[in-house]
Amino acid sequence: MTSTFPRWEGDATPPFVRDLADLATPHWDVRVLAPHAPGAKLHERLGALDVRRFRYFVPASKARLCYEGGILPNLKASWLARAQAPMLVVSELLAMRRELARQRPDLIHAHFLLPQGAVAAAVTADIRVVTTVHGSDLFALRSAPVERLRAAALSRARIVTVNGDVVKRELEARFPRLDAPIRVVPMPVDERIFRPADAPRRRDLVAFVGRLTHQKGADVLIDAMARLRTPAMRVVIAGEGPERERLGDRARRLGVDAVFRGALAREAVAELLREATLAVVPSRGTEAFGLVAVEAMACGCPVVMTNSGGLAELARGNLRALGVPPNDVDALAAAIDETLSDPGSARARATRAIAWAREHHAPDAVRRALLSVYDEAMAWA
Numbered sequence: 001m002t003s004t005f006p007r008w009e010g011d012a013t014p015p016f017v018r019d020l021a022d023l024a025t026p027h028w029d030v031r032v033l034a035p036h037a038p039g040a041k042l043h044e045r046l047g048a049l050d051v052r053r054f055r056y057f058v059p060a061s062k063a064r065l066c067y068e069g070g071i072l073p074n075l076k077a078s079w080l081a082r083a084q085a086p087m088l089v090v091s092e093l094l095a096m097r098r099e100l101a102r103q104r105p106d107l108i109h110a111h112f113l114l115p116q117g118a119v120a121a122a123v124t125a126d127i128r129v130v131t132t133v134h135g136s137d138l139f140a141l142r143s144a145p146v147e148r149l150r151a152a153a154l155s156r157a158r159i160v161t162v163n164g165d166v167v168k169r170e171l172e173a174r175f176p177r178l179d180a181p182i183r184v185v186p187m188p189v190d191e192r193i194f195r196p197a198d199a200p201r202r203r204d205l206v207a208f209v210g211r212l213t214h215q216k217g218a219d220v221l222i223d224a225m226a227r228l229r230t231p232a233m234r235v236v237i238a239g240e241g242p243e244r245e246r247l248g249d250r251a252r253r254l255g256v257d258a259v260f261r262g263a264l265a266r267e268a269v270a271e272l273l274r275e276a277t278l279a280v281v282p283s284r285g286t287e288a289f290g291l292v293a294v295e296a297m298a299c300g301c302p303v304v305m306t307n308s309g310g311l312a313e314l315a316r317g318n319l320r321a322l323g324v325p326p327n328d329v330d331a332l333a334a335a336i337d338e339t340l341s342d343p344g345s346a347r348a349r350a351t352r353a354i355a356w357a358r359e360h361h362a363p364d365a366v367r368r369a370l371l372s373v374y375d376e377a378m379a380w381a
Contacts, residue, residue, distance in 0.1 A: 005034035012263035054095035117153030131157035135288020196300035197274035207276035212241030217282035224333040281305035297353035302346040
């Protein structure tokens with residue numbers, strides 16, 4: 001169960017849930033339940049996956065809550081998305097009941113505490129549930145009623161998985177009576193797609209990949225680009241979101257050479273990261289993990305990032321990437337300048353990062369961790 005899943009082959013929707021589902025096959029027969037979107041099929045096979053999508057609003061062309069940036073940004077940007085939130089929950093609950101009537105699974109894997117974890121808790125009491133907390137479903141929407149829903153979702157999980165230690169520590173602190181064990185299952189990064197470049201990198205290209213929202217900090221990067229000592233640098237911004245127009249105006253006002261590429265499929269993201277001089281991840285607030293940073297590392301692209309949540313662990317004290325405080329334009333500009341002016345040190349960090357990404361995020365390693373969780377869940381009486 002997930003609310004984030006590619007709508008079709010080549011879709012720019014982040015594919016991390018599909019990647020994890022693919023890793024479970026052929027050991028498991030996997031059925032995916034996800035929200036429908038215009039242009040997507042209600043039922044199809046994607047590789048070994050049986051994908052079923054449920055409608056949560058009619059007409060589908062007016063559905064605003066899922067996809068196109070994600071549920072949380074859409075909730076903030078659209079009153080229609082906010083109105084559709086209860087419809088999503090009810091529709092998913094009914095869809096899940098239909099699936100259980102069609103064929104009862106041995107295991108339910110609910111991605112995101114809300115709404116999937118809560119729906120899984122509501123529809124069945126006798127099927128083993130693994131609930132994955134990705135971070136955004138834990139750090140956002142902090143209120144007493146939402147916290148009670150999270151607790152209810154967690155209460156039905158046999159095992160809770162997280163993508164890193166930051167989320168694990170937050171869960172332990174906020175839910176100290178949680179009965180289910182918490183296991184870390186890293187996000188996979190396909191080394192066939194995200195691999196180092198064969199050709200030399202460009203010397204004038206800074207890459208940003210992410211949703212164009214306040215949290216992702218693209219505005220901080222644009223401000224930093226205007227303060228670089230190194231002239232004639234271009235920033236390529238790959239992503240979509242509610243900040244797109246404002247960011248374009250900001251770049252023009254500051255005289256920053258910015259190219260907006262829109263949301264890219266991951267093959268195009270990998271191509272950009274192999275070409276770029278460096279990648280910048282300027283998130284503000286709490287970044288639970290930072291998959292884009294790991295993908296850049298796997299491509300051998302030097303990375304500058306904020307020391308925010310899981311990103312600080314990825315940088316590991318500037319060993320694998322340069323880390324700067326969130327929202328600090330001058331510090332970010334200085335780190336970019338340092339990377340550009342000392343390519344030898346940047347290459348050394350990138351080399352260490354490649355080895356680390358291969359060790360911890362290679363699909364085979366993630367598959368072993370995921371299947372171990374499934375085996376553990378099935379072993380429970």
